[in-house]
Amino acid sequence: MDATAEALQDAGVDLRLDRDASNCSIARTLEVVGEKWTILILREVYYGSSRFGEFERVLGCPRNLLAARLRMLVEEGILAVETYKEPGARSRPKYVITPKGMDLIPAVMGLLQWGDRYRADPEGPAMVSRHRGCGAHVDARIRCDRGHAVEPVDIESIPGPAFRLRPAE
Amino acid sequence: MDATAEALQDAGVDLRLDRDASNCSIARTLEVVGEKWTILILREVYYGSSRFGEFERVLGCPRNLLAARLRMLVEEGILAVETYKEPGARSRPKYVITPKGMDLIPAVMGLLQWGDRYRADPEGPAMVSRHRGCGAHVDARIRCDRGHAVEPVDIESIPGPAFRLRPAE
DNA sequence: ACTCTGAGTATAGGAAAGTAAACTCAGATG
DNA sequence: CATCTGAGTTTACTTTCCTATACTCAGAGT
Numbered sequence A, B: 001m002d003a004t005a006e007a008l009q010d011a012g013v014d015l016r017l018d019r020d021a022s023n024c025s026i027a028r029t030l031e032v033v034g035e036k037w038t039i040l041i042l043r044e045v046y047y048g049s050s051r052f053g054e055f056e057r058v059l060g061c062p063r064n065l066l067a068a069r070l071r072m073l074v075e076e077g078i079l080a081v082e083t084y085k086e087p088g089a090r091s092r093p094k095y096v097i098t099p100k101g102m103d104l105i106p107a108v109m110g111l112l113q114w115g116d117r118y119r120a121d122p123e124g125p126a127m128v129s130r131h132r133g134c135g136a137h138v139d140a141r142i143r144c145d146r147g148h149a150v151e152p153v154d155i156e157s158i159p160g161p162a163f164r165l166r167p168a169e
Numbered sequence C: 001a002c003t004c005t006g007a008g009t010a011t012a013g014g015a016a017a018g019t020a021a022a023c024t025c026a027g028a029t030g
Numbered sequence D: 001c002a003t004c005t006g007a008g009t010t011t012a013c014t015t016t017c018c019t020a021t022a023c024t025c026a027g028a029g030t
Helices: A003-010 A025-033 A038-047 A052-059 A063-075 A105-118 B003-010 B025-033 B038-047 B052-059 B063-075 B105-118
Strands: A079-085 A091-097 A127-131 A138-144 A155-159 B079-085 B091-097 B127-131 B138-144 B155-159
Touching: A003 A155, A025 A038, A025 B038, A025 B105, A038 A052, A038 A063, A038 A091, A038 A105, A038 B025, A052 A063, A063 A079, A063 A091, A105 A138, A105 B025, A105 B105, A105 B138, A127 A138, A138 B105, B003 B155, B025 B038, B038 B052, B038 B063, B038 B091, B038 B105, B052 B063, B063 B079, B063 B091, B105 B138, B127 B138
Parallel strands: none
Antiparallel strands: A079 A091, A127 B155, A138 B138, A155 B127, B079 B091
16 A cells, blocks of 8 residues: 555545545546547547538437537547548538547547447447557557556556545535 | 458448448447446446445435436446445445456546546646556556557457448438 | 434436527539 | 538427435334
């Protein structure tokens, strides 16, 4: 156990129950991608769609929500707007994923592989992902900085630099 | 490109736009964990909480929603109900994560590390995760079955066994 | 019997999110 | 200059979610 954690426990603090759970990176990420269509839009961008009409067609998402989600994703820097031009038509906007958006792909892959394992239809997955370099199947896994594969049960979560106690009631 | 994919393209099918996007493991996973409090409940279980009152206290989630989410997570086999007994009190239920629930941890870690990178407060993360074995920092990464680290941009997604075209309009 | 506690259920009002369909707007084409 | 198209906006309606409070229920202790 960490020194900070020990000091807190000596003071009678329960790390689980007395911490400020709103000061959490998961909660903050969900503020951005937790709304209904957001992850699915990201999935489509990742699969190669980029135009408003493409998202609408393939997702069946209402246009006003689609517009709102795209605007938000652009404001957050997860997507960026570029333009495309079909011959004989004017320039129109298209949406491309940024590096910041790409950093969400491990989370999306995690959701994908859980669904593949527990909720795929009996035939198997609808889409499969492979490494462009070697062709092998890819998946999201947890690794430690020394390169070991880490099972979830072997992860220990301890207070970090921004650990805070919950405000008094 | 895959043989299936080629055959489909020869038939004038656009893999991105004409596929049945509702037949998707991500969408199906979100049906289970896409509601507002679900991932946060999972986070608390993962951090060590197990009792109704603990979830309520630390999340500040309304009791009726909490009860509904817990019931759903148990029905889905992500949590299991056990009992605990404080001295001088009767047995009460507690919620523990199952292996099926543990398999969601890579996705949760993916969300966590995105938030740590882009949305943490200036001091750093509130909680840090490390490998119980070696103490090194852990994170969610994508690997291929041959053990290569895979950047999201090097992943190729192709139709799998359950690929289906979208129903006619 | 009465009370206390943790784990819920029940209910009601307001806010937010989702859905559906009609409408606008900017340019390229006929 | 009327029409077509993709990309939105607007509006009206429905569903879900949030907040808050009150209530129930099963034992253990007094």
